[in-house]
Amino acid sequence: PVTIGAPLCSGQPNSAGAGATVRPSGSLVPFENELILDVTGLPPASAGYFVMSDTTGQTPVGQGVLCLGAPTLRFSLHVVVASSAGWGQFRPDLSNLPQGATVTPGSTWHFQMWYRDANPGSVSNLSEAQSFTFR
Numbered sequence: 001p002v003t004i005g006a007p008l009c010s011g012q013p014n015s016a017g018a019g020a021t022v023r024p025s026g027s028l029v030p031f032e033n034e035l036i037l038d039v040t041g042l043p044p045a046s047a048g049y050f051v052m053s054d055t056t057g058q059t060p061v062g063q064g065v066l067c068l069g070a071p072t073l074r075f076s077l078h079v080v081v082a083s084s085a086g087w088g089q090f091r092p093d094l095s096n097l098p099q100g101a102t103v104t105p106g107s108t109w110h111f112q113m114w115y116r117d118a119n120p121g122s123v124s125n126l127s128e129a130q131s132f133t134f135r
Contacts, residue, residue, distance in 0.1 A: 008129035009067035015119040016043040016086050020127035028134045030094050030103045037090045042082035048115025050075045064126030073098040108133045
């Protein structure tokens with residue numbers, strides 16, 4: 001398989017361990033619409049959603065760090081629920097992005113999962129972020 005994406009920042013430790021990681025696969029050709037984001041290291045049965053931005057940042061949020069800048073677009077209608085093993089998957093529809101955003105060849109976008117955690121109380125956390133330059 002072809003390696004796509006590049007880590008932008010690491011996820012912070014969560015109640016399941018070292019933190020959530022994102023393993024991308026698929027295609028970076030926007031019209032193929034085949035980007036797949038597998039997330040591991042999530043707390044079992046935790047729920048969350050991905051956010052994306054074409055800018056970067058470093059903002060503390062809950063017990064994590066949001067590595068995306070403004071504007072941050074939320075896939076809040078596409079909730080990912082982790083399995084009992086702490087795994088989840090998201091396939092963004094690049095032809096129907098939040099707030100009418102458009103991914104074009106040559107553009108760089110960053111994706112990160114924002115999820116519920118109990119570390120030690122009920123809070124939120126963020127996965128590592130991945131950057132993609134589309135072809």
